[in-house]
Amino acid sequence: MKRSLLEQLQSARDAVLPTVLITRLEDGAQALIVEDTVVTGDLAPDTALKDAAKDCLRQDKSRMVDGCFLQIFNPPLRLIVIGAVHIAQALVPMATLAGYAATVIDPRGAWASEARFPGVAVLQDWPEEVMVALKPDRRTAIVALTHDPKLDDPALAVALKSDAFYIGALGSKKTAAARAERLKAGGSDPDAIAGIDGPIGLNIGAVSPAEIAVSILAKMTLALRGPKGS
Amino acid sequence: MSDLIDPLTQAKEWQDQGLKVAVATVVETWGSSPRPAGSQLVVNEEAGFEGSVSGGCIEGAVVTEALDIMESGTPKLMEFGVSDAMAWEVGLACGGTVRVFVEKLEA
Structure with a gap:
């Protein structure tokens, strides 16, 4: 994980925004989705992955999708x-x-x-x-x-x-x-x-x-x- | 799903202090396992850690691996389970299987 990505993740959490961190386990490439927007990362999530991220937020559950780990950070x-x-x-x-x-x-x-x-x-x-x-x-x-x-x-x-x-x-x-x-x-x-x-x-x-x-x-x-x- | 001290906040603080840091995240579990996917453990180069990826049974092995990964920078997926001889050694007593992704916190 890159420091810049961690900082963006933490500021999204501080702003109480629903956020998903996507990590491709094969090489550690990552993307950050804040609300509905991909804000940063060296991974470009496709539509299926973005939809899965939305589902994860709704279900309040982090999970694996297609070789990627979708980690949710729901507001507290x-x-x-x-x-x-x-x-x-x-x-x-x-x-x-x-x-x-x-x-x-x-x-x-x-x-x-x-x-x-x-x-x-x-x-x-x-x-x-x-x-x-x-x-x-x-x-x-x-x-x-x-x-x-x-x-x-x-x-x-x-x-x-x-x-x-x-x-x-x-x-x-x-x-x-x-x-x-x-x-x-x-x-x-x-x-x-x-x-x-x-x-x-x-x-x-x-x-x-x-x-x-x-x-x-x-x-x-x-x-x-x-x-x-x- | 909250930890007493947020592991990622701790990771950032350690890096600010000039310490190397690795982040371990539970990405998948099967059967009974004490910590759900998304649970995190952060480790610094002095083997200090915060958070958890199990009820305490695999933390030792994860910390050891994390120390290597913060040097090499190459992320790794670790698996612990009853079918795994190593898991018996580290004692995953709950009978579940858990996969843990360990990565370095880059500068």
Whole structure:
């Protein structure tokens, strides 16, 4: 790999652009595709290879095609947490380890303090406005943890209109049903509402905040990858 | 699919420090193998490394090969698997097969 190619690859990753590095294993010749454009390299990928690169990005999977290795660099996974609560304190570091860039939203200053979330992007704002600004995409998971409809509901309404691959909300079956009714009344799409994970997380009998965080991260992973063998 | 320290960022830093660097990438796996295609290990001339291409079972062999490749500049495709006597020696305990492409980071 040439240094100049590595630099272009890294700046594309820094700019959060979907990128594919193509390497011909026979001689190490390489090309870099950033979004839909071949930007550099000593290899000229044909249409079939370019199409395969697009497929790889969509499937979030690097693979061999025709003697070439197609290595994908998809934009990083994001996690948006509504509610700077105890579960969030456990979930954020776990999700960070799993590769998510986490943002916590909570307008309540006492909760959203730097001391409670050292080094984490904590936004002391009303979730609705921030959610719109954050533009959740298909690489984003959204978790509502406040238990407070004033905060959770508007955030979820924005989430339901997005391509987020996972939307979860804390609360019992009863709470979830009541929330679904409110969201429906607010004009959210019933099919999208049905897709909210609630009661939140994989049912592993989690009790403590950290255990609940594990169950949420497990369900997020399932939503992202699908079960093995599928 | 994220590593704690991004291997390519590390590779760039090492090269900035004047060290020779090689990049190893998992390009294919069969059966059970701990790290998916695209996983990377970067190695410097002092045998320092960052990232992973397996659960730790073939890293040693890859680092050794990487030290040669950063001298020669000729890339190489390595294969490890249960059918390979060498794999038993380096201990690919998971029973899978993995192919690793090793290349020099040119200036």
